[in-house]
Amino acid sequence: MDHTNIQPIDSPAAWVGPEVADSPEATVVLEQENIDELLQAVADAQASGAPLGEITRDDYPLPRTEPLIAKVLDQLTDGLGFSLVRGLPVFELSEPECELAYWILGSHIGIPLPQNARNDLLVHVRDQGKDYRDPEVRGYQTTATLDYHVDGSDVVALLCRRAAKSGGASRIASSSAIHNEMLRRDPQLVAELYESFAFDKRLPIDAEGPGFQLSPIFSAHQGRLSARxxxxxxxxxxxxxxxxxxxxxSIAALDMFDEVASSPSIYLDMIFQPGDMQFLNNHLIVHSRTEYEDHEAYDMKRDLIRFWVTLRDYYEFAPEYAVSNVTYRA
Structure with missing residues (x-):
């Protein structure tokens, strides 16, 4: 791509961490009426006996919580690109009840998507003692520091059931802010990231079909930047x-992306408390995680539940990502 055609992104999503660290726009808190409404939906869903994947937002309307949900959606689509919802009483709920509450609320944000070849709809992010250097291991199965990345959905959500003993901060950065700073430093390297890169599918090497996907890292569409x-x-x-x-x-361009994203003047660290739900727009935000130390006792170990949804009813993204992300495959 000709670097002279690349323009800075002017958007609420082009934030830098120090500016939004204490922003009231970034966080919404569940009030007691929201919690009561959600837990009633959980009780009704349990009584129905319906499998998780068959429960839709139409089955369990949340009229008293709709204003809160609208705020989250506004931030995801036209605001900062992320939102933190606090206050789910996870210590009062069993694991299945947590999953149901999270599923019902999340289904009002978007349409749920499977997260892997097993079609898992919810994934517990727990340390499984695996080595992140193994190309067939997913980062969420380890305690390691994770590189900046996006997930294969429009939105990735995390519910914190239990926090780590120490560390494990969710580190997020605006793709637009990274793009703009790179453009200021070296426009020609930014142009490199508008070209296609191969992304490993992390399948066994003898699996059928292509083992990678092609996608640009940056793509501008209707004045909005998408990134993968x-x-x-x-x-x-x-x-x-x-x-x-x-x-x-291309390696120099990737190095600059990582250098900029890793600057304290760019990123935002979010320390989860039990009951926190983080929602990120993968087209606008890259995320990573700091290394963490876990508790010894199994029932105290760090446990986050991950949920993927598509925003296809609300959000128009760069067409280059229609194939490389799982969006539109629900």
Whole structure:
């Protein structure tokens, strides 16, 4: 792409961490009437016996919580690109009740999506003692520091049931802010990220079908920037002989992306409390995680529940991502 055609992104989503760290727009708190309404929906859903995947937002309207949900959606689509919802009483709920409450609320944000080849709709982010350097291991199965990345959905949500003993901050950064700072430093390297990169699917090497997907990292559409990133997935794609090779220039562009995203002047650290639900627009926000130390006792170990949804009813994103993300496959 010709770097002279690339313009800075002027958007509420082009924030930098120090400016939004204490922003009241970023956080909404469940009031008691919201909690009561949600828990009644949970009780009704349990009584129905319906499997989780068959429960839709139409089954359990949340009229008293709709104004809160509208605020979350506004931030995800036309605001900061993220929202933190606080106050779910996780310590008063069993694990299945937590999952149901989270599912019902999340289904009012968007349409749920499967997260892997097993079609899991909710995934527990717990340490499984695996090595993140293994190209077939997913980062959520480890305690390691995670590279900046996006997930394969419009929105990724995390519910904190239990926090780590120490560490494990959710580190997020605005893709637009990274883009703008890179453009200020070196427009030609920004242009490199508008070209296609291979992303490893992290399938076994002998699995059927292509082992990688092609996608640009930056794509501007109707004045809004979309981004797809995951350095470890880009690098591990090189294990596939037919994947496009990384060049000295593309590596330099990736290095600058990581350098900018890792600057305290850019990123925002979010420390989860039990009952927090974080919603991120993957087109606008990249996220990572700091390394953490966990508790010894199993029933105290860090436990986050991950949920993927599509915003296809609300959000128009860059067309290059219609194939590379799982959006539209619900």
């Amino acid at each position: 990133y995951g350095r470890s997935y880009i690098e591990s794609s090189q294990r596939h002989e037919d994947a496009p090779r990384l060049t000295e220039r």
